[in-house]
Amino acid sequence: TIGQCPIYKLFKYIIYRLSLSSGLNAEMRVQTSLLQNSADIAGRFIFIIALICLLLALVWTIFSVRRVSKPISEMGLITRDMADLKFDRRVEVTSDDEIGQLGCSINEMSQKLSAALEDLRKTNSQLRDEIELERQLDVMRKGFVADVSHELKTPIAIIQGYAEGLKLD
Numbered sequence: 798t799i800g801q802c803p804i805y806k807l808f809k810y811i812i813y814r815l816s817l818s819s820g821l822n823a824e825m826r827v828q829t830s831l832l833q834n835s836a837d838i839a840g841r842f843i844f845i846i847a848l849i850c851l852l853l854a855l856v857w858t859i860f861s862v863r864r865v866s867k868p869i870s871e872m873g874l875i876t877r878d879m880a881d882l883k884f885d886r887r888v889e890v891t892s893d894d895e896i897g898q899l900g901c902s903i904n905e906m907s908q909k910l911s912a913a914l915e916d917l918r919k920t921n922s923q924l925r926d927e928i929e930l931e932r933q934l935d936v937m938r939k940g941f942v943a944d945v946s947h948e949l950k951t952p953i954a955i956i957q958g959y960a961e962g963l964k965l966d
Contacts, residue, residue: 868896872903879903884911 809829816822868888875886884907888900 865896868900872900875903875907879907879910882914884908884914 810826811829811832813825813827814822815824868891872888875888878884878886887904887907890897890900890904
């Protein structure tokens with residue numbers, strides 16, 4: 798309701814009337830423009846707080862994503878090196894969570910693969926040496942057989958010549 802007084806005509810009011818148990822009446826008047834101003838200020842305040850919270854959430858999200866994605870990217874590069882048989886890089890383990898455990902596993906796998914590759918290289922070198930020795934022995938056998946064959950051909954040829962000579966006699 799709007800009051801009857803001339804000053805009341807300039808402003809709009811919200812009036813709340815209440816009858817008390819003692820028989821008295823209470824009335825409260827609030828200018829609607831004051832309520833509107835308070836609502837505008839509260840709206841701006843809520844908007845600013847929401848914007849600040851959104852920015853803080855964005856900064857926290859970027860930090861969290863980088864914290865998780867950086868070790869994973871590093872592990873990806875290290876495992877690509879491992880696929881190329883390069884085992885010199887290790888994952889820096891900075892946490893005890895699943896990503897840290899994965900980093901430890903990659904480091905352990907890299908160490909074991911490096912050791913296995915080194916053993917294979919040593920075994921391969923030994924096999925090459927043994928194959929080279931076997932080739933040398935084979936060349937020596939062939940030479941020996943050729944020499945023995947040549948040496949046996951001469952007496953056999955002589956004996957054969959004598960045998961033919963005896964046969965003709």
